[in-house]
Amino acid sequence: MLEDLHRELSEIGQRGRLRTLRTIEERRGAWVKIEGRWLLNLSSNDYLGLSTEISLGELAEKLSLFGLGAGAARLLSGNHALYEALEGRLYELYGRPALIFGSGYLANLGVLSGLCGRRDAIFADKLVHASLIDGMRLSGATFYRYPHGDLEALEDLLRRKRGRHRRALIVTESVFSMDGDFPDLPALVEIKERYGAFLVLDEAHAVGVFGRRGLGLAEETGTLQEVDLILGTFGKAFGAYGAFVVSAEEVRRYLIHRARSFIFTTALPAVVVAGALAGLERAVEAGERRRRVRKLARRLRRALGLDQGGLADEVPIVPVVVGEDRRALELSERLFAAGFLAPAIRPPTVPEGTARLRLSLSASMDGKDLERLPPLLRETS
Known part of the structure; x- marks a missing residue:
């Protein structure tokens, strides 16, 4: 069985679909620390930026009442x-x-x-x-x-x-x-x-x-x-x-x-x-955050030439479809080197031939942090 699994993993790697776990050493808002470097996290679903704001201190009473x-x-x-x-x-x-x-x-x-x-x-x-x-x-x-x-x-x-x-x-x-x-x-x-x-x-x-x-x-x-x-x-x-x-x-x-x-x-x-x-x-109560992340989505889509008009441009998930698996991996690594965390999304998560970067935005991001992204994507496309 182990030999069979090893062979299948090798085949997955040859297709450019091998997955690895990157360790997040620390998180601060929209930023994550990996291998000692801070990167803008474009792979989170933390759309309102709330995940680092709920402290254990405010939940301590519940912990003391009910245990872990x-x-x-x-x-x-x-x-x-x-x-x-x-x-x-x-x-x-x-x-x-x-x-x-x-x-x-x-x-x-x-x-x-x-x-x-x-x-x-x-x-x-x-x-x-x-x-x-x-x-x-x-x-x-x-x-x-x-x-x-x-x-x-x-x-x-x-x-x-x-x-x-x-x-x-x-x-x-x-x-x-x-x-x-x-x-x-x-x-x-x-x-x-x-x-x-x-x-x-x-x-x-x-x-x-x-x-x-x-x-x-x-x-x-x-x-x-x-x-x-x-x-x-x-x-x-x-x-x-x-x-x-x-x-x-x-x-x-x-x-x-x-x-x-x-x-x-x-x-x-x-x-x-x-x-x-x-x-x-x-x-x-986060109406302002909703408006902010939707505005960021509109701006990024416009800068990438992906805007369609209407509500669709305000979704904080911006797919950059590149097609071939290895090309998506290469693009992801280039962005990583430039300070952006945007893992490649490949089949079977998405259909064959539609490997992509899924750029996910958060209200905790600054628009200025995203300004370098469209030129980088154009340079490597």
């Missing part, structure tokens, strides 16, 4: 009072019950495998996150993939396939993590209503950034109450850790009974949940 570990799953003795506080606050904001999961990956696994079975169907955008794909596989449901963002193709699939299945879920991200684009959400709401489908929206990369209170693209587009189930994370713009699901009370209760990634895992420690609540409260 939760000690058990929530259905046993891990359901500490901070869960109720956080889920209650989400209810106030979203107007529907919430359920906390250990991570975004666990939430996506639990929702799809918990809500669907062999009699059901899932209609998913072809570029949804790996965790949603794994959730579809675990569910046992029949799943259909429609071309990225092609709602006509989705409707055609629903027209032909919907009647064969008990439940039908439409699954999409709001902001796609590798492309920085988003679907026509109001149109998706109309489609799901026409075909009696249940719309699941992964807002992991939209919460904090979009919406008046930072509740995501659904809030931004006025469809917050029409989307059947919203998934969000605390580990990105909210600067903490964990994830949440917002939906009807029947859905929440059903997931408590059926979502294996909720049932069979140790609860998050109280200090982590307290951090998530602190991040959520900061993000709700």
Whole structure:
């Protein structure tokens, strides 16, 4: 077996797809220290710059009350009072019950495998996150993939396939993590209503950034109450850790009974949940930071010639697609030498032939720090 693994790793390396772990020695806002050098971090999802601002000092009381570990799953003795506080606050904001999961990956696994079975169907955008794909596989449901963002193709699939299945879920991200684009959400709401489908929206990369209170693209587009189930994370713009699901009370209760990634895992420690609540409260009030990071995104896209006009230019994920894997690696290393951390993104994370740098922006960045980036990218393109 070891010889077989060694051979496969060698083949991965020959294709320019070998992955390594770089050690972050220290973090200060948008800057990270690696190998004794400070680099601007263009690979974080810390869109509002909150992840280094929530201190252990403000969470110390919760640590003294509950200790470091939760000690058990929530259905046993891990359901500490901070869960109720956080889920209650989400209810106030979203107007529907919430359920906390250990991570975004666990939430996506639990929702799809918990809500669907062999009699059901899932209609998913072809570029949804790996965790949603794994959730579809675990569910046992029949799943259909429609071309990225092609709602006509989705409707055609629903027209032909919907009647064969008990439940039908439409699954999409709001902001796609590798492309920085988003679907026509109001149109998706109309489609799901026409075909009696249940719309699941992964807002992991939209919460904090979009919406008046930072509740995501659904809030931004006025469809917050029409989307059947919203998934969000605390580990990105909210600067903490964990994830949440917002939906009807029947859905929440059903997931408590059926979502294996909720049932069979140790609860998050109280200090982590307290951090998530602190991040959520900061993000709700962070209107100026939202405006700032969206302005940075517009400026960078314009400087790179990637602007399209409208809301799409304000997504703080700016993909620079170079195509070939080794070329993306070389470009990443050149930027590293120039003081920018922007790891190459290669298949299977993205489709074949679309290796890229994914430039991720944060409100903690200074526009002047980004001024050297477009010339560098043009020189090496």
